[in-house]
Amino acid sequence: MCQTSDILYYEVLDIPLPELQGLKTLKVAFHHATKDEVVIHTIRLPKQSTVGDVLDDLKTKVEMSHPDAELRLLEVFYHKIYKVFPPTEKIEGINDQYWTLRAEEVPEEEKNLGPHGRLIHVYHFMKDTAQNQMQIQNFGEPFFLVIHEGETLDEIKVRIQKKLQVPDEEFAKWKFAFFSLGRPEYLQDSDIISSRFQRRDVYGAWEQYLGLEHTDNAPKRTYAVNQNRHTFEKPVKIYN
Template identity: 30%
Template sequence: PTCRICVYQLFPPINDSSELPTAKDYFRDLYHRVDVIFCDKTIHNDPGFVVTLSNRMNYFQVAKTVAQRLNTDPMLLQFFKSQGYRDGPGNPLRHNYEGTLRDLLQFFKPRQPKKLYYQQLKMKITDFENRRSFKSIWLNSQFREEEITLYPDKHGCVRDLLEECKKAVELSEKGSEKLRLLEIVSYKIIGVHQEDELLECLSPAASRTFRIEEIPLDQVDLDKDSEMLIPVAHFHKEVFGTFGIPFLLKIRQGESFREVMRRIQTMLDIQEKEFEKFKFAIVMMGRHQYITEDEYEVNLKDFEPQPGNMSHPRPWLGLDHFNKAPKRGRYTYLEKAIKIHN
């Protein structure tokens, strides 16, 4: 036998501003209720929390309910669809998404747990959506590297990226407060990007890394006629086996190379006994020439690109010494495993 329950509401409310003013509204809402698991996108294997929602809710109603659970502002949340082929966050939802919760959950099977992802923001979602995620390395004053993610204007330039970086890092107390963006490939500096260069021209790639650093005081203003910044990199025997942290060094025309060596030793904070094992070479087009003369004086022309070979990177100063660091590369954080889904 079928059991029927009849519900009567004798006096429908007048000018009631509540979301469910009538019994009919209540039972319609009950019919559309759905439990959704919300997982933090930034936490691996986050179990999340369950919120009971209505399939008829729009984006802002969902955001408001989740924000109450997280004790935050709904405008400081970004939501992501769940991937259809595996458990994980998919594409982000725009804050002006016009569909309903039912539209977001339509690809889940009836008995399958409904899951969405979110991340908490430090800026309003309306501002965040006009920015791009830019992964880079920050080189601090202790000559240590750390990965940072910045959110500059997606239509901005390198200058905007550097200004965002200043908000996220700690600069030296008596430093220049000027930053620069370097491009690094295989542990070698291949260029310094100009501040007016558009960020849309800097596409990410697994083979290269962008690094931001504070410009040392002695490198802010250069005498173009007698001074030059040269890239310096570490290698051991083979110049294609570079490793470690590359850096830029200022050299002066005619200065003693012993003075250059002293600055390098101070910068790298290496003990004298260990530094004596270093050998120095000028590397050009994959070939290296060791500096063997005790009284060698710097010649800027040795570090200038060779005429007719503009396709090759400029010469660099190589530090030949044993690599004591672990074999795993420092600049592999952008590399991801290839996954094949059947």
């Protein structure tokens, strides 16, 4: 016998429905430049707004390292950076249910690369040897790194350790590899890193990256059920 329920579920809106239908709501994870935390902000703007409008709105809600700091919006999926949004892109077509939207300050060194500087992707990874097959598993927070022509891995490692604040004893166990289309080429301290990376639009070059191989010791903090999309190694605050 089929039973029907007399319970009616509804959502209380904070603005009139016709107005809400003209707006686009995005959840943006703001990564502070110096504080070890992630803050989730809900941004609600007219659908015809741009990414630049989102970043302007976010600036009124977050604490930045200095008043003139410049923000950018990234598209992150499975611990890789797939896109940096142009400020002029319309937000109506952006899907924050599938990708993680990450906002962060643009470091000063990236603004002044010069003719001998280059921006590369850097990702954390582990090797999974389940079922006698080696698989690469990315984890943690992906980031960009400035490298210069002629720099060795040994020189770059110093900056990576300082950026990630890894103790000497732990960092000594890390391995470094150049990845192209998912295949690792392990590097020696004397290797020239810039020679491995092709000159191309860095924001479309996620298939080439510098991989940091180490164990994942950071506690996981999530704000959504889907572990693959919204996993952070930093404390998370959520503001609606």
